[in-house]
Amino acid sequence: MNIDSTIISGYQSLQDIGYLLAGKRQVLLVSDKNIIGLPPVQSLIGQLDNAGCEVSIIDSVPPEPNQHDVAAILKTLHQPQVDLVIGVGGGSVLDVAKLLSILCAGDETVTLDSLLAGEKPQHRTTSLLIPTTAGTGSESTPNAILAIPEKETKIGIITPVMLPDYVALVPELATSMPARIAASTGIDALCHLFECFTSVIANPVSDNFALVGMKKLFASLETAVAEPENLQARLNMLWASYYGGASIAHAGTHLVHAMSYPLGGKYHIPHGVANAILLAPCMAFVRPSAVNKFAQAYDLIPDADRTLREEEKSHALVEYFDALVHRLDLPVKLSQLNITPDDIPYLSQGAIEVQRLIKNVPMPVSKNQIAEIYRSIR
Structure with a gap:
């Protein structure tokens, strides 16, 4: 076929x-x-x-x-x-x-x-x-x-x-998407692109898709949310989303998606919202293992400071992720979704069991480390 x-x-x-x-x-x-x-x-x-x-x-x-x-x-x-x-x-x-x-x-x-x-x-x-x-x-x-x-x-x-x-x-x-849906689905596309870019099974094909998709997304996401009738921004986001899916087809997501699955499965948190909460803290954890790729992605942001050193760019990208979620007015704490500290053991066990994604994380990760990430955003 x-x-x-x-x-x-x-x-x-x-x-x-x-x-x-x-x-x-x-x-x-x-x-x-x-x-x-x-x-x-x-x-x-x-x-x-x-x-x-x-x-x-x-x-x-x-x-x-x-x-x-x-x-x-x-x-x-x-x-x-x-x-x-x-x-x-x-x-x-x-x-x-x-x-x-x-x-x-x-x-x-x-x-x-x-x-x-x-x-x-x-x-x-x-x-x-x-x-x-x-x-x-x-x-x-x-x-x-x-x-x-x-x-x-x-x-x-x-x-x-x-x-x-x-x-x-x-x-x-x-254009019919409400701003909140445009924001959360856009963050989902970003997670697909960047997780595949930093996955241990990333390859030249998935990297090319991810780089093109991220460039379109960084240039258009906030415009698409703020200006729903902006057809060029909407088309750029559709392409970014498509490239994110193509990246998945050739590589695979990892920590953000593994940790978002139990949030959706038991607590019915919308997938993009769960990813938005997890994006910056998960990438702060992953950053030391993929500094060069973090720096490459940072350089795609339209107003990036390209005079920074590679290590500084990698930190700046995590800061950008955190600020982007705040600017899009998406939740940043589990407490905003009525998730309590008592839920963290269940969430951690659920996440570590998603081994098809955990094995793609570019560094070893334990259930205790996953629990610590959840606690950091409680």
């Missing part, structure tokens, strides 16, 4: 996608109730109708979906096999769309339970992913993340088969 996505990008780039619809009869459109009524989405549905497609619409994907949510969606489908899956929404919607592109491909031996058990599918139906937030980069990763309530954690279903045929980066769809 070809796993290289074709990217459609720019203002009004969804106005004519008839060439994608040739031969597609059964189409499944996956979204949520906040997105489905937006004019560009309604225009897309009109194109599908005009092309003679039979369109099934799922607009009930919740934030941070769990396996029961996906199972419930599967039960509502009148057509278990489709020709095209279109996902329009944030990372949760796109993750569910990716799973449905496999589960609606006609192979009855592949089920949600088998995917959760680690089965690697061989096929999916044609897919088009259209992000409306700029953070998860789900459109460029082979991952779909589901909450598992019974275990109070999240699990990643990972297979390159989920990479879509087509991705559309459409800035006018991102």
Whole structure:
């Protein structure tokens, strides 16, 4: 299977996608109730109708979906096999769309339970992913993340088969994001980019993606939050998010994401918010092991002081991360989320168990050290 996505990008780039619809009869459109009524989405549905497609619409994907949510969606489908899956929404919607592109491909031996058990599918139906937030980069990763309530954690279903045929980066769809969502998802994208850049399995491909993405993000994140109708800033953030996902596909995140997982799994803290709280303290811990890369990233900040020595730049980047989260008015303490010191042992155990990410940290890290980081932001 070809796993290289074709990217459609720019203002009004969804106005004519008839060439994608040739031969597609059964189409499944996956979204949520906040997105489905937006004019560009309604225009897309009109194109599908005009092309003679039979369109099934799922607009009930919740934030941070769990396996029961996906199972419930599967039960509502009148057509278990489709020709095209279109996902329009944030990372949760796109993750569910990716799973449905496999589960609606006609192979009855592949089920949600088998995917959760680690089965690697061989096929999916044609897919088009259209992000409306700029953070998860789900459109460029082979991952779909589901909450598992019974275990109070999240699990990643990972297979390159989920990479879509087509991705559309459409800035006018991102203008509907509230400022707080734009801020937290932007920090999520930053974590993807920088964690992959400093991961022990970073490589020239992931480094290139991360450097390009960070340059776009540092130049555009605060503008995108403050000026929601600024289409160039929104497009830059969509690209930064895409590059963050591509970095994940070629490398992997580490400490911030490992420590944010139990915050989301048990306490239902939004992923970007959890990452924002953890970004500066985790990177202060990691900094001594990756001074050169910290300095490289610092030099991408538009108003960076490039006269600093490398060590000074690495400290300045951590300070920048902390100041950025404050400027974006995101939480910086666990107490702001009603997390108490009594919760730290559970959080520390949950984080250290995410070994697929912990093993990417560029220095050894123990459960006690993780607990100390949590305590530093209590």
